[in-house]
Amino acid sequence: MIVQALALGLGLASLSATAMAAPAAVPGGSYVITDVTVIPLDTDEVLRHRTVLIRDGKIARIAAQGARTRVEGATVVDGTGKFLIPGFVDAHVHIATEGAIRDSKDPAMAALELGRDHAYDRQVMLSFLKAGVTGAANLGGSAGSDEDLLWLRGQIDQGRIDGPRLYVGKRINGPRAAVAIKPESTPSASRPEAPYTAADGIAAVRRARERGYDFIKPYQFLNRETYQAVVEESRRQGFITTGHLPELGCASCADRAFAFAHPMTNIAHSEELARFARIGSDLSPNDIPALAQAVDDSGVSVTPTLITLKTIVGMYVQREVPSVPGDWIKLVDPVTRLDWTPPANRYLSQAFRDQEGADTFSAGYDFARVLTRELYKRGVRLTVGTDAALPGLAFGVSVQQEMIELREVGLSSLDVLRAASINAHRLFDPDAGSGAVREGERANLVLLDADPLADIQNVSKIAGVFTQGRWLPMAEIDRRLGEGQAFERGLGEQIERLKGARHSAH
Ligand SMILES: [Zn+2]
Known part of the structure; x- marks a missing residue:
């Protein structure tokens, strides 16, 4: 696998020999969490005063507090007053790795000094863990970034790098000209x-299978026959599909009924459904029951990505990037911050404001909610996805x-937690158990200091995370993130010099 990645990975030039030669870390170790409240999520149960034994990456035992659970050499984690839930999964991210920077069309960006041992990627992986995110589904990126992620996925699985379990999606998209209603140009050969x-x-689907991708993301400029072929071949290859609905309105395009007659496994945004409800630029709330019925009948699940729409609307209305909660802006790396700033941030551009239908973005967010x-x-199964690192x-x-x-749109706290964990687990990892806090399940867990069922905002009060059975208390995650700060400062200084040089050149 690793050899294959090296042979194919254009983005892996910096792969260090030391990282490659490191012995596989022992997965997990043993831990006992004492007197903790367990919220398993596969039922409505809340199990108070439990002792949870974690061994070799799995939940070995959940017993009543006081039961004999002495384990030689186990690390004891005091769970008193704390809550144990499944780790969160972001069902829609675009993780830009070092490979994405090297793929930059801007030669000066592509030449940035990125240091050794994937320092850049390690910081990103730790920032997921800091938020309790122990799984992340990548919905496509640059070629170099995809190669990095396929490599990182293995490193994380083997315990060599701490990060969320990665599900790497292959985006398949047709040329815009092939579905344009008024084609400005004829597409080059398929x-x-x-x-x-x-x-x-x-x-395209078969190549993704050979390369070891986890799922397929059909994108919207696939015409009718190609969209159907991608969805059906994915199913034959054992891939789930999560993506955009096909473009409507051209002679070779799918129509609304066709898209639901040949459904993907999951729709990657509720906004995609809003697009299916638009006639011209008009958006009628009367369409909501019909669309919801079509989704329900076709058995497709949905990742609403409401925060994505809210953030885009925020940029349109306020003409600036909405603020990031708490101190989290400090963890946004300098390259991403540059992407969030004009001219790179297209959501703040005049062209974005001038596009048809821009004045109904706010209504689109209301519609999606x-x-x-x-x-x-x-009862449609929902998952939590963000489209990060979209600006903001x-x-x-x-x-x-x-x-x-x-x-805020009415899911119970239990169902929010399910959307953020076991629902995504079932979507992306259906053969790896239920993802609930139960004996025998993989120990990807979050230990909270406060009850998430009393207030969903408590999901930010994280004592620590079990990732692949390894315990990382918050202080340890923060310490490691702190270690990476020097690297990020260096990267920031390189970018400042670059901007300075460009400024004086004008
Ligand atoms: Zn996306």
């Missing part, structure tokens, strides 16, 4: 990298922001 024939769509509530009432959405904490969004 190919698996930009397919508009069924054969090339199938080839009411629709999400309707989906919830019908930091990795990790944005998951907590989306949980609050879902609570």
Whole structure:
């Protein structure tokens, strides 16, 4: 696997020999959490005063407090007054790794000195853990970034790097010109990298299988035959699909009924459904029951990404990037901050403001909220996703922001926690148990200092995280993030010099 990554990975030039040669870390170790309240999430139960034994990456035992659970050499974690829940999963992120920086079209950015041992990527992985995020599904990025993530996925699984379990998606999209209603140009010949024939769509899915991706993200510029071929071949290959709904309105496009007759496993934004409700630029709330019915009938699940829409609307209305909660802005690395600043931040551009329908973005957010509530009432399975690091959405904490969004549209706190954990687990890792806090399950867990059922905001009060069975108290996560600060300062200084040089050149 690693050899294959090296052979194919253009973005892996900095892969250090020392990191490669490091022996596989012993997974987990043994831990006993004493007198803790367990919220398993596969039922409505709340189990008070439990002793939980974690061994070799798994939850070995959950017993009543006082039962004989002495384990030689186990680390004891005092769970008194604390709450143990499944770790969170971001079901929609775009993790830009070192490879994404090297893929930059700007040669000066591509040449940034990124240090050794994936220092940049390690900080990002730790910021997920700091927020209790022990799983993250990447919905596509640059070629170099995808290669990095496939490599990081293995390093994290083997305990060599601490981070969330990564699910790496392959984005498959056709050329815009192939579905344009008024084509400005004819597309170049169909190919698996930009397919508009069924054969090339199938080839794209097969390549993703060979390369070891975890799932497929169909994107919206797939025409009818290619969209169907991608969805069906994915199913044959054992892939789940989560992505955008196909573009409507051209001669070779899918229509609304067709998209639901050949459904993906999951729709990656509620906004995609809002797009299906638009006639011209008009958005009618009367369409909500019909859309919710179509979703329900087709059996597809949905990642509403309400915080994403709220953040975009915020940029449109306030003309600035909404503030990041608490101190989290300190964990947003200098390259991402540059992406959040004009001219890189397209959401603050005039072109973005000038596009047709921009004046209804706020209404689109309202529509998505009411629709999400309707989906919830019908029992459609929802997951928490953020589209981080879209400007304003930091990795990790944005998951907590989306949980609050879902609570505000009427999900119970239990169902918010489910959307943020076991629902995504079932979507991306269906063969690895239920993801609940139960004996035999993988120990990806969050220990909270306060009751999340009393107030969903308590999901930010994290005592520590079990990732693949290894305990990382918050102080340890903060210490390691602190160690990476010197590297990030150096990166920030490089970017400042770059901006300075550009300024004086004008
Ligand atoms: Zn996305």
